[in-house]
Amino acid sequence: MSHPTTSSAALTATGITLSFGRRPILDAVDLQVRRREVLALVGPNGAGKSTLLSVLAGDLTPDQGEVMLEGRSLGDWKLREMSRRRAVLTQEHRISFPFPAVDVVRMGRAPWRGCPEEDEDERVVAESMSTADIEHLAGQPFGLLSGGEKGRTSFARILAQRTGVLLLDEPTAALDIGHQETVLAHARGQAAAGAAVVVVLHDLSLAAAWSDRVALLHHGRVTAEGTPREVFTAPLLSLVYDHPIDVLTHPGTGDLLVLPDRRSLMSREETA
Amino acid sequence: MTATVPGPTVRSEPAGERATSATATVDRRRRRRVVLLYAGLGIALVVAALVAGGSGQLSIPINEILGSIAHRIGLDVGSMPSHPRGEYTLWNVRFSRIAMAVIVGGSLAVAGAAMQGVFGNPLAEPSVVGVSSGAAVAAAIAIVFSLRFAGDWSIPVCAFVGGLVTTLLVYALSRSDGRTEVVTLVLTGIAVNAVAGALLALLMFVGDTQARESIVFWQLGSLNGSRWSYVVVVAPLAVVGVAIALACARSLDLLALGERSARHLGVNVERLRIVLIVVVALLTAAAVSFCGIVAFVGLIVPHLVRMVTGPGHRVLLVASFLAGALVLICADTVARTFVAYTDLPLGMLTSLVGGPFFFWLLRRTRRTSGGWA
Numbered sequence: 001m002s003h004p005t006t007s008s009a010a011l012t013a014t015g016i017t018l019s020f021g022r023r024p025i026l027d028a029v030d031l032q033v034r035r036r037e038v039l040a041l042v043g044p045n046g047a048g049k050s051t052l053l054s055v056l057a058g059d060l061t062p063d064q065g066e067v068m069l070e071g072r073s074l075g076d077w078k079l080r081e082m083s084r085r086r087a088v089l090t091q092e093h094r095i096s097f098p099f100p101a102v103d104v105v106r107m108g109r110a111p112w113r114g115c116p117e118e119d120e121d122e123r124v125v126a127e128s129m130s131t132a133d134i135e136h137l138a139g140q141p142f143g144l145l146s147g148g149e150k151g152r153t154s155f156a157r158i159l160a161q162r163t164g165v166l167l168l169d170e171p172t173a174a175l176d177i178g179h180q181e182t183v184l185a186h187a188r189g190q191a192a193a194g195a196a197v198v199v200v201l202h203d204l205s206l207a208a209a210w211s212d213r214v215a216l217l218h219h220g221r222v223t224a225e226g227t228p229r230e231v232f233t234a235p236l237l238s239l240v241y242d243h244p245i246d247v248l249t250h251p252g253t254g255d256l257l258v259l260p261d262r263r264s265l266m267s268r269e270e271t272a
Numbered sequence: 273m274t275a276t277v278p279g280p281t282v283r284s285e286p287a288g289e290r291a292t293s294a295t296a297t298v299d300r301r302r303r304r305r306v307v308l309l310y311a312g313l314g315i316a317l318v319v320a321a322l323v324a325g326g327s328g329q330l331s332i333p334i335n336e337i338l339g340s341i342a343h344r345i346g347l348d349v350g351s352m353p354s355h356p357r358g359e360y361t362l363w364n365v366r367f368s369r370i371a372m373a374v375i376v377g378g379s380l381a382v383a384g385a386a387m388q389g390v391f392g393n394p395l396a397e398p399s400v401v402g403v404s405s406g407a408a409v410a411a412a413i414a415i416v417f418s419l420r421f422a423g424d425w426s427i428p429v430c431a432f433v434g435g436l437v438t439t440l441l442v443y444a445l446s447r448s449d450g451r452t453e454v455v456t457l458v459l460t461g462i463a464v465n466a467v468a469g470a471l472l473a474l475l476m477f478v479g480d481t482q483a484r485e486s487i488v489f490w491q492l493g494s495l496n497g498s499r500w501s502y503v504v505v506v507a508p509l510a511v512v513g514v515a516i517a518l519a520c521a522r523s524l525d526l527l528a529l530g531e532r533s534a535r536h537l538g539v540n541v542e543r544l545r546i547v548l549i550v551v552v553a554l555l556t557a558a559a560v561s562f563c564g565i566v567a568f569v570g571l572i573v574p575h576l577v578r579m580v581t582g583p584g585h586r587v588l589l590v591a592s593f594l595a596g597a598l599v600l601i602c603a604d605t606v607a608r609t610f611v612a613y614t615d616l617p618l619g620m621l622t623s624l625v626g627g628p629f630f631f632w633l634l635r636r637t638r639r640t641s642g643g644w645a
Contacts, residue, residue, distance in 0.1 A: 059532055083538030090536075096392035096528045097583030102295045107526055111538045126295065139298040161537070 010196035015065035043217035086165035098141035108160030132156035147174035204258035372498035381596025384570025389524035405468035410434020435557030493564035493619025568626025
């Protein structure tokens, strides 16, 4: 049950078991998030991806098991210290008061108040906004932005936090295809610069394109873990998603393409 | 160890500069509004205080008020109040009443702003968590059973303790698993308010005619009879409460992102909540206990200020204090001069104006700020 903690592991989860009431959500999950890599959490609805991310973020305390951030149990960290090491992008982007987008991004600098890094605030905020392509929204109230604009503003806030560990819960939800690529490319860039990135994704082709490793969750367990090419095989995905799935290699780019096989469904429709 | 972030590969340098200039424009515009608001509120507050000092059954011209103040601080300029009782009225009746209006109005407004921040809901209000009704019940007990353990101060002391106990009770009841769901808290507040209302009705039923009248009067709210001795008790509470609220201003901003995100940014949400709830109970109960229930100040004032300055809490709290003070000075002056020789109930007046105004505000804000969270 115990994984050896290698020096490159930024975040280690061992034997995470959690149930809501009598419903088991996570069952003895082991996971290592290493520096310099993007780990994608994939799996069907209700597999426990977001719950696992919440456990990694320290929002939920597991019934059993432990999460270590940089070799220290999450419970031993002060919240403020932890917020300088890891940033979390939640699925929900809400705000109770009409703060303009630029103020929301500035909130990402809050953990560095009183530190020497505080002097960098304005530059970091401007850079993060530019990366997320939201400069033109600076003065707009966050509540009036579209779903995708909210997502990008929150992403800019996470970037402004400048942490070595990034936990992103569906960062591409509600984003158009161009911004999906930009956001994930930037997450990848962070990893290249030494960060450990965990990203929950639904689009398997995106996961294949942008992640170094994939953990496939099914019924609260890690069914398979490895490179996208190792994990994304047609038989395994078809079984886990309970739907016929094809895995192809793009003839031009060599990218892995994960597509649903619609023939059976259509023939089923036709016979029905 | 922090990962250094590489420059964005897709966007080029001018984009960053564009962002800086865009944010600079936003900041400049906002700073101008804030300075104007502070200056406007400051001037209005001084003018309102002078007008309030001069008006009443005994009218004192403004130059005589200024002369009297100058004389008190050792400057022998200007003319003293010409009426034989002018000097006494000014310093022992009106100024103490104005000081009380400043403290009560400012405290209520800050309490409202802080509470809205804690609940992350612009509709939250001190009375929602049961401070005012809890205070009312305790004060009514003191009145009905003629409790005199602290002399004249028995009723205020009871009101304060009642408000604080009620707030803590609501908080304890709505906590589960070390967290507080906002909806649960608000609903518990409603239940507590209902019980408090019933207890108040019972006390009025039990009490004699005189007690009943006192309770009704207290519930209506008034600054009548604000003595310096009361002001001295309330002022430190207000100062401490406002200071703590200001210290929490940044965390309140982060809390607007929701509890989870605030926690991810290093805010100890549970501690922040309990500190601010005690502060709110302190401010509200201290303000209410001497003057009865003055409703809507804590709701309307922060709303109005937010429309001018935006939702940032540091500016919001300070401006709310000033605006709350101003509103209460004006309201109290109207209450005691509108009908000659009569002191209209202040709480009735604020509710009468505040209710419809709040309704208008509700519709307007919902239209312009993209709805409530």
